[in-house]
Amino acid sequence: MSVQASPAAAGLDFGAVAKELVLTALIGLALTVPLVSYQTIDDVGGLQLYGRWGSTFFIVAALVLGRLGIILLRTPGYEAWVANAGTIAAIIGLLDLFQETIARLFGMIAWPALAPTYTLSFLLGVGGAILAIRAVLQMSRRNSATTKAERDARAEALGEQLRKLMRVFAAAAILFALTLPFLPFSNRYVMDVGTLIVTYVMLGWGLNIIVGYAGLLDLGYVAFYAVGAYSYALAAQYLGISFWIALPFAGLLAASCGLLLGFPVLRLRGDYFAIVTLGFGEIIRIVLINWYDVTNGPDGISGIPRPDFFGLASMTRNGSDGLPPFHEYFGLEFSSDHRIIFLYYLIVAMAALVAIFTIRIRRLPIGRAWEALREDDIACASLGINRTSIKLAAFGISAAWGGFAGAFFATRQGFISPESFTFIESAIILAIVVMGGMGSLLGIAFAAVLLIGLPEVFRDLAEYRMVAFGAGLVMIMIWRPRGLLSHREPSVLLSDHAPPARRAVAAGEAAE
Amino acid sequence: MAYLLQQLINGLTLGSIYGLIAIGYTMVYGIIGMINFAHGEIYMIGAFVAVIAFTAFANFPLVVAILLVLLCSMLITAAYGWTVERVAYRPLRGSFRLAPLISAIGMSIFLQNYVQLLQGARNKPVPPMIQGGFTVWDDAGFTVQLSYLQIMIVVTTLVLMAGFTQFINTTSLGRQQRACEQDKTMAALLGVNVDRTVSMTFVMGAALAAVAGVMVTLYYGVVDFFLGFLAGLKAFTAAVLGGIGSLPGAMLGGLLIGLIEALWAGYFSSEWKDVAVFSILVLVLIFRPQGLLGRPEVEKV
Numbered sequence A: 001m002s003v004q005a006s007p008a009a010a011g012l013d014f015g016a017v018a019k020e021l022v023l024t025a026l027i028g029l030a031l032t033v034p035l036v037s038y039q040t041i042d043d044v045g046g047l048q049l050y051g052r053w054g055s056t057f058f059i060v061a062a063l064v065l066g067r068l069g070i071i072l073l074r075t076p077g078y079e080a081w082v083a084n085a086g087t088i089a090a091i092i093g094l095l096d097l098f099q100e101t102i103a104r105l106f107g108m109i110a111w112p113a114l115a116p117t118y119t120l121s122f123l124l125g126v127g128g129a130i131l132a133i134r135a136v137l138q139m140s141r142r143n144s145a146t147t148k149a150e151r152d153a154r155a156e157a158l159g160e161q162l163r164k165l166m167r168v169f170a171a172a173a174i175l176f177a178l179t180l181p182f183l184p185f186s187n188r189y190v191m192d193v194g195t196l197i198v199t200y201v202m203l204g205w206g207l208n209i210i211v212g213y214a215g216l217l218d219l220g221y222v223a224f225y226a227v228g229a230y231s232y233a234l235a236a237q238y239l240g241i242s243f244w245i246a247l248p249f250a251g252l253l254a255a256s257c258g259l260l261l262g263f264p265v266l267r268l269r270g271d272y273f274a275i276v277t278l279g280f281g282e283i284i285r286i287v288l289i290n291w292y293d294v295t296n297g298p299d300g301i302s303g304i305p306r307p308d309f310f311g312l313a314s315m316t317r318n319g320s321d322g323l324p325p326f327h328e329y330f331g332l333e334f335s336s337d338h339r340i341i342f343l344y345y346l347i348v349a350m351a352a353l354v355a356i357f358t359i360r361i362r363r364l365p366i367g368r369a370w371e372a373l374r375e376d377d378i379a380c381a382s383l384g385i386n387r388t389s390i391k392l393a394a395f396g397i398s399a400a401w402g403g404f405a406g407a408f409f410a411t412r413q414g415f416i417s418p419e420s421f422t423f424i425e426s427a428i429i430l431a432i433v434v435m436g437g438m439g440s441l442l443g444i445a446f447a448a449v450l451l452i453g454l455p456e457v458f459r460d461l462a463e464y465r466m467v468a469f470g471a472g473l474v475m476i477m478i479w480r481p482r483g484l485l486s487h488r489e490p491s492v493l494l495s496d497h498a499p500p501a502r503r504a505v506a507a508g509e510a511a512e
Numbered sequence B: 001m002a003y004l005l006q007q008l009i010n011g012l013t014l015g016s017i018y019g020l021i022a023i024g025y026t027m028v029y030g031i032i033g034m035i036n037f038a039h040g041e042i043y044m045i046g047a048f049v050a051v052i053a054f055t056a057f058a059n060f061p062l063v064v065a066i067l068l069v070l071l072c073s074m075l076i077t078a079a080y081g082w083t084v085e086r087v088a089y090r091p092l093r094g095s096f097r098l099a100p101l102i103s104a105i106g107m108s109i110f111l112q113n114y115v116q117l118l119q120g121a122r123n124k125p126v127p128p129m130i131q132g133g134f135t136v137w138d139d140a141g142f143t144v145q146l147s148y149l150q151i152m153i154v155v156t157t158l159v160l161m162a163g164f165t166q167f168i169n170t171t172s173l174g175r176q177q178r179a180c181e182q183d184k185t186m187a188a189l190l191g192v193n194v195d196r197t198v199s200m201t202f203v204m205g206a207a208l209a210a211v212a213g214v215m216v217t218l219y220y221g222v223v224d225f226f227l228g229f230l231a232g233l234k235a236f237t238a239a240v241l242g243g244i245g246s247l248p249g250a251m252l253g254g255l256l257i258g259l260i261e262a263l264w265a266g267y268f269s270s271e272w273k274d275v276a277v278f279s280i281l282v283l284v285l286i287f288r289p290q291g292l293l294g295r296p297e298v299e300k301v
Helices: A014-037 A053-074 A079-097 A099-105 A118-143 A148-182 A188-213 A222-239 A243-265 A270-290 A337-361 A365-375 A377-382 A387-413 A423-435 A441-457 A464-479 A498-511 B002-032 B039-056 B062-092 B099-119 B148-170 B172-182 B184-189 B194-220 B227-242 B247-267 B270-287
Strands: A038-043 A046-051 B133-139 B142-147
Touching (some): A014 A038, A014 A053, A014 B039, A014 B062, A014 B099, A038 B099, A046 B039, A053 A079, A053 A118, A079 A118, A118 A464, A148 A188, A148 A337, A148 A441, A188 A365, A188 A387, A188 A423, A188 A441, A222 A243, A222 A270, A222 A423, A243 B270, A270 A423, A270 B227, A270 B270, A337 A387, A365 A377, A377 A387, A423 A441, A423 A464, A464 B099, B002 B039, B002 B142, B002 B172, B002 B194, B002 B247, B039 B099, B039 B194, B062 B099, B133 B148, B148 B194, B148 B247, B172 B184, B227 B270
16 A cells, blocks of 8 residues: 555546435435424424424535545545545534633633534534544555555554553653642532542443453443442441441442352353343342332432541531541641542542552452453363353452442432433443553543543533434444553563564454 | 233233344344344334324324335334444444444444434323224223234234245345355355345344334334333343344244233333343343254354
């Protein structure tokens, strides 16, 4: 795929292009006509339809133009056109999507939308950006005289550099996480978002053990999160047990739930396993909703007590349970921020525990067995590894971390209901793990910041958030199925010669 | 006894709908070996198109309206099925094992929220169109009702199933599908257009799901954007119960799941019927992973 300077042979066949465009338009019409063109509105005499033909026209037009862009990309000589048009479309679309944020940042008043509908700006922004990036990539590839092998080698070297830099990144990230409450821009909102992100980082790292290391797709992780949350909430409500005593039990209970479920289903193959865990997640949710006498059903449990300061001081203003208030104990001025900062550090400490645990266990025989299991299930069995017990261990440990995170969630929110433990939560946690590159702790933390933090920042997207989330998941899978920072090398090698092992992994991947 | 009969009738109706959706799962699994997680959402889109079309064709004579709605819904839902495969699954063919499943989850979330965004989160009601029915049995004040609608649903399903089995067994496309199911590389070498065949599988699965969507719209009279999730899970359970990859198995599994659900709701409690269905999924996978009519799968190195 070196330089191909034969534009004469690669002219556009207008007949074929027109045919393809008409086909795109027809499919676009089929996709948009009922759902986009007609809005159903409840009225006195039943449903009424309202036409939205404008949007339909624009969306179909955008689809046809996008298709035209892809066709032009295939024929050399038109990349520059596509790149320019794509960039313009992306700028228009993104300006519209984020008009409020941008206006706020620069202190301007929001301008009227450039594109006639919101959906169209969405399509323009995302589609234009993708086309422009592809066009530019293709151009740079054609202009440079390197071969594919050379490019691959260069990419590999770059990856090597990045991996070395990873330690620096990790150190910077830890430092940032530790100093966040004292940074000048931090306020209550930042702390809340920070706590939320770290909770998801912890969940991601917990799920990573089963998805990233053992290679089993768990679609019901939220069930363990729910078990942890409810076991603390119920223990506090019925038995008056404090957070610190309940915390280990929340983890233990979640782990036993994991073992109980894992025992029968771990013999299943990958995607069956995924669906069964999904079913299990739903069962837990249905039980929470219907076991009204204990869990208070859909109304949830409120008034869950906050954790005290390790049994020394209470985090309330006037103290409780015979404990002095935190600010008096340490001789500080009272501030409601203390509790928020305390909760933040609590979850950071719990997440750090998961990280240290994960890094250590990866080097133990069991951790190595997980990685081997992920790479080749059958080879493991023939080497005498007891697959079921190894998987069960991964499942139980992963569930325990979910349970701990759940107990924290309950004590932070003060209120839990089955609403918080729907399938979508499982999907979000899974998306974090997958996007971060299964197995890479730093990648997962990065993905959590991206997936949980960005929607909080870009509130302009509003109801488009989940649509963008779903589309993003698909696009990441197509673009990088192994995740943004995938970690596929074995944690422990026989010798220090890493490159051959990496090559072997790459070969295995190609053979898959 | 009369109560049992009534629950059996309800269960059969429900089961027919599950069976129609389950065929989509089973065919896709048979041909590319992935669980099309977005199939429940495809069915939901079929139901939404039906609601819109029923409202649009409200002034037509009933039979014409239903036929038109079926046609529209099948065409449009098939277009969705085709697009989903083209956009989210085809680029991932040959990628690592879990990638298509995760992509399918993304697609499912996308479609659900896309419909919610376009049509709103509220239930969409449709006026009851087919009313009346027979009284099959009158047992000391408890009458067993068999409505025309239930007859229509079961008959439509049976006709479609028979036609579909015939289609797979006799036509050239059906032969190509069976060839791809056995060995895609070999089929491609022998001149079968594998991409096209896979696309057509999605199109047909989506069209059958659309029929289920139209039926459910008529049967329950309300549709919401979240309808596809549970129905999809149950239909998948049905496909697994019958033996995934087997067409008669999907239908049998659908009927069984419908019956179990109706009987459980009738005799125990309707809140726990979903738990019963999922427990069956787990039990089947543990004790008979190949399903009732499926072939056992051989692990190959």
